[in-house]
Amino acid sequence: MAGSDPQKLIAQADNLTTLSITRWNADWSSATPLYEQAANRFRATKDYERAKAAYEKASKGQEMLASPWDAAKHMESAANMAKELRNWREVVIFYRRASEFYIQCGRPQPASDALAKGARALEDAMPEEAVQLYTDAITILEEDGRGQMAFDLYRSATGVYIKLEKYSDAAPLQLKLGLAADKCNATNSQCKAYLSAIIVYLYSNDYKQAEKCYNDCSQVGAFLKSDQNRCASNLLAAYSDGDIEEIKRIAQSSIVSNLDHPIIKLARKLPTGDVSALKDNTVREGEQPLDENDLT
Structure with a gap:
């Protein structure tokens, strides 16, 4: 048979599907x-x-x-x-x-x-x-x-970028996730995405971009009032102070532990750059120019 x-x-x-004259003979x-x-x-x-x-x-x-x-x-x-x-x-x-x-x-x-x-x-x-x-x-x-159904896809794509060490692509993708979450009123996902983007920038030793990202995201009311915002603020302050132990402490916090696994792995390795050099730059930028008329 x-x-x-x-x-x-x-x-x-x-x-049966051999065509003798036209395709419709199949x-x-x-x-x-x-x-x-x-x-x-x-x-x-x-x-x-x-x-x-x-x-x-x-x-x-x-x-x-x-x-x-x-x-x-x-x-x-x-x-x-x-x-x-x-x-x-x-x-x-x-x-x-x-x-x-x-x-x-x-x-x-x-x-x-x-x-x-x-x-x-x-x-x-x-x-x-x-x-x-x-x-x-x-x-x-x-x-x-159905934007809310896409959150896991954003996270998966971010994870691939992190594996490829394409941090300049991973962070913006988290910001896009934050925007998508905002449209769905998914506040928690939005705030976690913004903090994640900041951590990615810090891991790639781009403090200025991390700071800019924080300032931009803080224009969003939901993020400004969030625990993720306070965590990001404390993290940036620790960088500015050159406080390595504080950076490590924050990276171990429960707020960071609730982020996606690839982001947690990056956070646990902070700081990756020369934090003392960053502190020196911050001090120099904060110095006031000498006023020759001020004799005090």
């Missing part, structure tokens, strides 16, 4: 279930390469049958097979295609989820591509008015 052998299922399905309604059966059997025997190819064909069949939801599901399965094969470029292509199918059937949440799955799979192998997938997943949710 043809159905007992996935190879025969594929051959039978291929015969019998996709009969062929697609055969591709699906073959794909599942190949996967069960861990023949991931042939399973991947069969899922691609099953997805194409569902697309031809005007069923984008099922086409998306099969494309995600193909992406999983590509992940097993460590074919990272195909992982990107398949998850993006799955997302497109979900959009076609008006399902933005699964469309975003598909991109996020791809991003998580690629964090180590293709981190830059992972960040782009996270960013696109965030955009889908925010355009659909």
Whole structure:
């Protein structure tokens, strides 16, 4: 029986989809279930390469049958097979295609989820591509008015940037998270994001940018009144005073401990630069010029 052998299922399905005159001669309604059966059997025997190819064909069949939801599901399965094969470029292509199918059937949440799955799979192998997938997943949710569902995606993308030591990208992404949280009235997430951005700047030895970030964020009433604001203020003051022990103490505080794990790890390593040099600069900037007419 043809159905007992996935190879025969594929051959039978291929015969049904062979085009004699035009593409509409293909019998996709009969062929697609055969591709699906073959794909599942190949996967069960861990023949991931042939399973991947069969899922691609099953997805194409569902697309031809005007069923984008099922086409998306099969494309995600193909992406999983590509992940097993460590074919990272195909992982990107398949998850993006799955997302497109979900959009076609008006399902933005699964469309975003598909991109996020791809991003998580690629964090180590293709981190830059992972960040782009996270960013696109965030955009889908925010355009659909579901910004609050994107918070974890912002955090994941920040974590990738930190792994890459791209702190000048990580901090602004936290500020974008803060803005997204503000639109959703998620005050706690907003304040944590602002403190996180300040910590990232301090870790990268950019005290001036950390200070500017603090001043800008303090224009937001919710942050100004928050425990995270007081923590940031005390941290910056400790830097200004060159007080290494105080910096370390604040970095161990419960406020910092409630931030995301990648941010906590950075905070625990503070200070990373020459704090005494910063104190000397602060003193020099605070000195008053000599008044020759003042004889006191």
